[in-house]
Amino acid sequence: MARSTRRADLLDFAVLGLLHESPMHGYELRKRLNTALGAFRALSYGSLYPCLRELLATGWVSEASQRPGHAGSRRARIVYELTAAGKEHFQCVAEGAGPSAWDDDGFDVHFAFFARTTAEVRLRILEGRRSRLEERLATIRETSARNRERADAYTAALQRHGEESAEREVRWLEELISAERSAPPPV
Amino acid sequence: MARSTRRADLLDFAVLGLLHESPMHGYELRKRLNTALGAFRALSYGSLYPCLRELLATGWVSEASQRPGHAGSRRARIVYELTAAGKEHFQCVAEGAGPSAWDDDGFDVHFAFFARTTAEVRLRILEGRRSRLEERLATIRETSARNRERADAYTAALQRHGEESAEREVRWLEELISAERSAPPPV
DNA sequence: GTTAGCATGTAAGGAGTTACATGATTTT
DNA sequence: AAAATCATGTAACTCCTTACATGCTAAC
Numbered sequence: 001m002a003r004s005t006r007r008a009d010l011l012d013f014a015v016l017g018l019l020h021e022s023p024m025h026g027y028e029l030r031k032r033l034n035t036a037l038g039a040f041r042a043l044s045y046g047s048l049y050p051c052l053r054e055l056l057a058t059g060w061v062s063e064a065s066q067r068p069g070h071a072g073s074r075r076a077r078i079v080y081e082l083t084a085a086g087k088e089h090f091q092c093v094a095e096g097a098g099p100s101a102w103d104d105d106g107f108d109v110h111f112a113f114f115a116r117t118t119a120e121v122r123l124r125i126l127e128g129r130r131s132r133l134e135e136r137l138a139t140i141r142e143t144s145a146r147n148r149e150r151a152d153a154y155t156a157a158l159q160r161h162g163e164e165s166a167e168r169e170v171r172w173l174e175e176l177i178s179a180e181r182s183a184p185p186p187v
Numbered sequence: 188m189a190r191s192t193r194r195a196d197l198l199d200f201a202v203l204g205l206l207h208e209s210p211m212h213g214y215e216l217r218k219r220l221n222t223a224l225g226a227f228r229a230l231s232y233g234s235l236y237p238c239l240r241e242l243l244a245t246g247w248v249s250e251a252s253q254r255p256g257h258a259g260s261r262r263a264r265i266v267y268e269l270t271a272a273g274k275e276h277f278q279c280v281a282e283g284a285g286p287s288a289w290d291d292d293g294f295d296v297h298f299a300f301f302a303r304t305t306a307e308v309r310l311r312i313l314e315g316r317r318s319r320l321e322e323r324l325a326t327i328r329e330t331s332a333r334n335r336e337r338a339d340a341y342t343a344a345l346q347r348h349g350e351e352s353a354e355r356e357v358r359w360l361e362e363l364i365s366a367e368r369s370a371p372p373p374v
Numbered sequence: 375g376t377t378a379g380c381a382t383g384t385a386a387g388g389a390g391t392t393a394c395a396t397g398a399t400t401t402t
Numbered sequence: 403a404a405a406a407t408c409a410t411g412t413a414a415c416t417c418c419t420t421a422c423a424t425g426c427t428a429a430c
Contacts, residue, residue, distance in 0.1 A: 008417065027381050035330045036342060038349055044419055049383055076426095077381065114341040143222045154301035155223060161359055162225055165352065172348055195389060214409050234390055236411055263398095264409065 009093070010106055011051050014040065016060060016082060016090040017113045023064050023081035026052055038108030052080060060086030095121050102132040123180050130173045137166050196285055197293055198238050201227065203247060203269060203277040204300045210251050210268035213239055225295030239267060247273035282308050289319040310367050317360045324353050 033040045100106030220227040248267045287293030
């Protein structure tokens with residue numbers, strides 16, 4: 001039984017991360033999720049509101065009733081804020097626990113919250129992502145070598161473009177890794 | 188009623204496209220789907236086999252029983268081949284009917300089968316994809332200008348990387364478009 | 375006063391994965 | 403003889419979108 005209905009971990013994580021900044025209501029959370037983070041390009045209310053309900057039930061966020069005197073206050077909005085347990089859970093996931101810190105989507109979200117982690121954690125995630133991409137590159141190169149004859153010009157161009165994109169991301173990661181390494185130690 | 192339970196259009200399209208090459212059985216289709224096409228990075232049998240069953244029911248593929256005398260024949264495999272109706276449907280989708288020819292995933296699959304289309308269709312899809320990406324770029328630039336102060340260095344780096352990736356893909360498309368335009372006309 | 379945008383939600387369904395179940399054939 | 407890989411499938415479940423339903427507030 002224990003931790004039964006917990007899932008949608010990535011969305012939870014992203015919401016907690018945004019609430020770290022400041023309390024927010026659903027409508028605004030969705031806008032931020034769709035613009036700021038790389039993943040969640042088209043997140044709908046049908047996902048977000050049930051997620052918020054679950055975060056409430058788990059105790060990771062709480063309802064902060066909107067002050068009526070708030071400047072230019074509109075209709076009653078439900079403002080959510082992080083609880084201590086929520087902060088704790090966020091830190092735990094941010095450090096790389098939970099799955100998917102180097103997936104395409106998971107990585108973007110983790111990266112977006114790098115400011116709340118230590119250099120050690122950042123290095124671990126950047127390097128994990130890099131080796132994930134290098135595995136991908138190895139597969140691409142291997143199969144494109146094997147399929148050299150079978151493939152027409154368009155298929156080949158597509159594979160080549162995918163390969164170059166992955167190579168580009170590896171170089172980007174390498175820059176970030178050496179930047180982290182050469183950063184002044186926090187002592 | 189009519190066309191009730193038809194969906195999963197993109198997977199259908201990809202399978203028909205691969206079968207255009209030659210008849211194949213499920214296991215091999217899955218391998219090709221996962222390597223050759225950009226989308227379907229981790230397609231599972233749980234998606235593929237039900238899809239094949241539906242394609243059979245719709246009449247777009249037919250079962251071709253494996254010749255027993257076939258060189259080094261293994262166990263009885265179910266080999267699928269395109270029907271005339273299947274070819275017709277494929278052509279129809281390949282020309283840009285049906286949704287998603289310029290989605291991230293849809294575009295890759297359409298592109299992979301460009302060899303079976305006319306230059307006119309290819310240009311239409313390449314240009315559609317380009318304007319899709321330019322919309323995306325406009326959104327990214329607008330929001331990153333608005334958030335200049337709020338964003339920390341990591342969020343900014345992520346947005347910048349996304350922007351550069353999109354710019355790179357636009358340049359790639361532009362090369363392909365001018366290549367199509369300057370190709371010798373087929374008269 | 376009507377349109378557009380703000381704000382919150384629910385119900386139904388779609389597209390896929392995971393894990394399971396089974397067995398043949400090839401390689402070591 | 404064991405392990406890997408080939409080969410086909412099913413059941414349960416997950417996560418998400420679409421479409422709907424509702425009503426407030428600002429701008430034109």
